[in-house]
Amino acid sequence: MNAPDWLTIDGNEAAASVAYRLSEVCAIYPITPASPMGELADAWSAERRRNLWGTVPQIVEMQSEAGAAGAVHGALQAGSLATTFTASQGLLLMIPNMYKIAGELTPAVLHVAARSLACQALSIFGDHSDVMATRQTGFAMLCAGSVQEAQDLALIAHAATLRGRIPVLHFFDGFRTSHEVAKIQGLDDDCLRALIADADVRAHRARALSPEHPVLRGSSQNPDVYFQGRERVNAAYAAFPGIVQQLMDRFAASTGRQYRLFDYLGAADAERVIIIMGSGAEAVHETVEYLNGQGEKVGLLRVRLYRPFDADALLAALPATVRRVAVLDRTKEPGSDGEPLYKDVVTALAQQQMQDGAKFAHMPRVIGGRYGLSSKEFTPGMIKAVFDELDKATPKNHFTIGIQDDVTHTSLAWDADYRTNAHDGFVQALFYGLGSDGTVSANKNSIKIIGESTELHAQGYFVYDSKKSGAVTVSHLRFGPRPIRSTYLIGDNEAAFIACHQPVFLQRYDMLRKAAKGAVFLLNSPELPERVWDSLPRSMQQQMLDKQIRFYCIDAYRVAQEAQMGSRINTIMQTCFFVISDVLPSDQAIAAIKAAVEKTYGGKGRRIVDFNFRAIDAALAALHQVPLPDKVTSDFERPATVAPGASEFVQRFTAELIAGNGDAIPVSLMPDDGTFPLGTAAFEKRNLALEIPVWDAELCTQCGKCPLVCPHGVIRSKLVPQTLLKNAPAGFKSHKVLGKDYPQDHVMMYQVAPEDCTGCGLCVDICPIRDKSNASHKALNMAPIEPLREQEKANWAFFLTLPEYNRREVKTTTIKGSMLLEPLFEFSGACVGCGETPYIKLASQLFGDRMLVANATGCSSIYGGNLPTTPWTTNAQGRGPAWNNSLFEDNAEFGLGMRIAVDKQTEYARELVCDLKGWIGEALAADLRGAEQTDEASIAAQRARVQQLRELLPGIDDPRARELEAVAENLIRKSVWIIGGDGWAYDIGYGGVDHVLASGRNVNILVLDTEVYSNTGGQTSKATPRGAVAKFSAGGKPTAKKDLAMLAMGYENVYVAHVAYAAKDMQTLRTFLDAEAHDGPSLIIAYSPCIAHGVDLSFNHRQQDLAVKSGHWPLFRYEPARAAAGKNPLHLDSAAPSIAYKDFISTETRFNMLWRSHPDVAEEFLARSQQDVNKRYHHYKQLADLPWEEEHGDEKPTKER
């Protein structure tokens, strides 16, 4: 059992380990949940790991999945062994090339971590929607259902494609398999060699395009022969299932693991059978064994090779006794009379029944159902319900299982408490942690320890929420003596061990719902052991008594601090788990934890290792078992999930999602078209900050910089008449407005939302005002939240009741003034100190009440639109940004479509106004049509006119009045914003960006440039600077950052700017105002520090400043309007580089780690980057200094001639 070939890895690594060794070329592109496969391949290549033939594969990152597929196609045609990894929409982008690759009978394997498609919403989780959309391409489809299979079938896929020349799509379930950590038996190179025939590889090479033996492929065929050509491949498809089975048999001979095209499990005389593929089959396997053990006669038919579909093999695998079949599909085909696998099975059975000598006495009754979309839980209770349904006289067809469909009533009911005996003798453990506390990595490490040092089987699955700051993680770990097929979460009353790594969760989650009777509850709490019981909510105390919980506590933060580990508690809590759970002897476990620490940190810092060791040793002494009293003593309950005052929708829907009860949301509560209300983030009080800013009203000069830089929109300014503060809570702060721009009877306030603040401290950092006599005291200072929370909550609540200052009166060209505009983007779950969100917030302040947003997929679409809540919100009039995320690749086009639609409707409205001017009145019609709408006042005036028009229209008896009612709002100027990151704008969406810029239409493109694919974990984009280490550039990116601005300036009618708000806030503000005012395309490229830079984001502003001063990020504006006025359109807003480039990059880990690993290379990159910077500055300077008027003057006569 403990042979060296046992591995504890996840599904992605399992598949990639084979794919890498059997490839020469991997064309990759990041997409969740497949990104780790490409990352691993890249990392292995960087460390010069060799493939099966002893050479290091070439890994190339492409600009999109379409590009990756094209590169794979080319590599294959040129005779290489090529692969790629993808999922979801990425796979869809590969479809055109998949037809080509298959059409040319080219051996290739695509490894897919199958994922939902973006329909009514994007989802990163697993189902078969993506792969099912490719079943017509001609690719064979081989499905793995577990981590073990993800590895094994990867090999079979590569071997089969080489032998049979049909390309193979090898897929497994996203997250459930791709991210499950499991103990599996590895495949060494000999296993690979046993299946891969060199002759097949050489045959592939011999078919390559080569000028030495040239051929033509990819011809254009006509009606005469195309059809025949399509049919010419039939023999290859007919032979392929046999080839796969042969290889499966040979694989069994070398490894002992036997797979079949269709694997039947269960009673030989089963009457009811479930047919299914993917990880769900594992849960069915577990349930079938249990049911048959109980005397039932049921079976499972697991589909491994889905295409080419070998109906005979399927039928042969089914017992002749079968009467009822349920076919489960993990996909939905709206409008179809059944999902793909169901229809295939029905067809197979029907065809068979139509033949002589049918296998079944009667055609079995087949029902189809959907399950598990977007990683929805699929449990034994649900499987039992399906078998039960099969037993009914008229079982429901086209059913769903796992949800409550109270609209079209497709769903089957199931017993949530139903359990198999699969976990007898198992340890099932749950860990609630914060994303940043390292709980997940410690748990992965624990699984490895147990997997590698015991004979136990191990499984780990990790559930994340959608936030980046303060993300909650729940780790589900199982250990036991038998293979684990439970492809579902640990259920209610099941966990023998529950650890709460963050005391704040006591207030948020019902963690003990999952606790089994007699379970251990381990709590990290600052309370003393004798007081910790009283810190628990009442219902939790009751649960503990009812379930006879064994209660342990530790003040892990204290232990961590004393060991100089800061807030890093993971190894401390890990130690406690091992000591309490007894999975391993304590000494052995602790030694293993220490060995893991040594392995991780050993080379990187002795002291980190020592601190960890100290923390591990101290954990034991600080761990206490707390005896349970005999009764409940607590006088408080967990607070309501959302703040009072929330709408009914928020109460019934959003609150349930926040509380983790989303699985119970019935279909009827879901919007039918993916539409949700705005402003919901305000109801989710996350209380993340340990310190919050405190305003010194007397010292403050009211510059407005603090609300500008706040990434979460939690510090706000307001200006109101003094008289409105009559009922202010005691301790509410305000100060007479400074300066002459505003009425002198008004007072200014800078107020923080204490429960929404993340404590990043950037507002204090930017504050320029210091006490004249005490330089350490600013006008804004961080202070511990605890004595302030209640006061500031009251202050914030009062602040919200105060009216906003009239937008028409605000001097928007100043920071102070613009910050009086209400942000319509607030409390996002972006990373603490995010460098992107201040730009979005600024746009929402300036234009939010008339803004349409097209948002590319990425960080901004996730913190902007991931349920349960959205930071996009409305003003008191109910107006606000209307937001949508189409895809990653098409965002510019998506936004352009919005613009065109608005423009068209505006034009139509104006035509109707003209037509109806007899009724409306000449003057109003003329004003409506001629309104300039260049500033807040003129826009407000137009709003008033439109309102006047709306009041008139109902009285006009003309069908055109009805038409105008529907489109009149378009007479008010709308502002279209196309927002996304550099991965979109520089890479996958660049073609669209380019086209939209060229269109000349009035759109505003905001590129939040973090210089990497931030959302998927920091992969290289074309915005990544030379010398930066990023995923896919482990040795430092060798090429310079693409100059997107320069490319855009080439169009001459595009407003282009580089901004960095913390380096020059006025320039940023000016840019946003001018870009929006420009009647044509605008491109704002915004420097956005990101955690992927390896910088503590409390230095966000410093990094922006260094980027500008070093010349890495020159500030400039290219204004076509200036050219029209005879001036040079390019204006440099930052001075010549004033510090060495090295002074900038030495502060960021993404650059300076290369000095630690490859100093020579780093020096060379630095020298070249310094040249780049100098050269670019001079180039820009020359352009900005060009004598525009004369040139323009010279040109004119030429044109006239």
Added chain:
Amino acid sequence: MVDLTTDYLGLRLTNPLVPSASPLTRDFDTARRLEDAGAPALVMYSLFEESIEASEAAAARFFHEQAIGYGEADSFLPIPDGYLSELEDYLEQLTNLKQSLHIPIIASLNGISASGWVQYGKQVQEAGADALELNVYYVAANIDESAAEVESRYIELLYELKQHVSIPIAMKLTSQFSSVGHFVKSLEAAGANGVALFNRFYQPDINLETREVVPSLTLSSSYETLLRVHWTAVLFGQVNLSLAVTGGIHTVDDVLKALMAGADVTHLCSVLLKQGPEYLANLLSGLDAWLDEHDYASVRQLKGSVSRKHAIDPSAYERANYVKVMDSHRSSSGVWR
């Protein structure tokens, strides 16, 4: 031919011009150029305790932030295989220098705390350092701490280190001790093999615009040699450990004065940073020429010849000298007093 050899920390050196801890030794080629120019030994750039800590903290944070607990990103930055911590980097450079150069290498540790030093000391010894210079840079900002307590920090640290490290140890001192001579004696008793007089401080400076306190460092000037010469002269003959003058050595005259006061070696830093490694050869030939012109057979002959013990007027090294200097100061005529 003048015999330029000298003994320092028990090492026989070909001459007394030893490049001190500076960025020059960070670069391998520069180190080789120093050797070629005649450097008899090298004190490596300092391994700063704060810097090790900062880089380890950065590494820890970096590892920490690899996982933010977010489903779409298992990690952020790839960690290259060849990633070395600051300490390992230092040890690797030390090993490389030892392997490629023929002269002794003195490692330099700079810091304040006792923790870690023993380990670092052992590691540099294992990496092949011929001696260790310990630069205990402690700012006695706590006004409740007495001078004796401050001194005992140094002594205890040295004592502790001597238990574990067998290579010679030189203590690099600041001039801010109330009784430098007594303190040096105590260090000798605790096992110090030498002292280097004196450290130059980064002085905190105030940025008038931001009102932030920022560190500043200016390169030394010859004038600064005098303080070192003074104390070397006082110590020579009263203690038996090696004496090094560091800080302000720019010219052959500076070197001569330090040697006459009793230094075994003089450390060069600013002058080499300004003039380049090859300038060491100039100083060396200047020293040789001076000794030759003045009929000195060896550096040993010169060493301590104008120490307090051997000075024409020993009181010139004492307070009387101070009065004389003050007395000699006259304002320019026309200045109202």
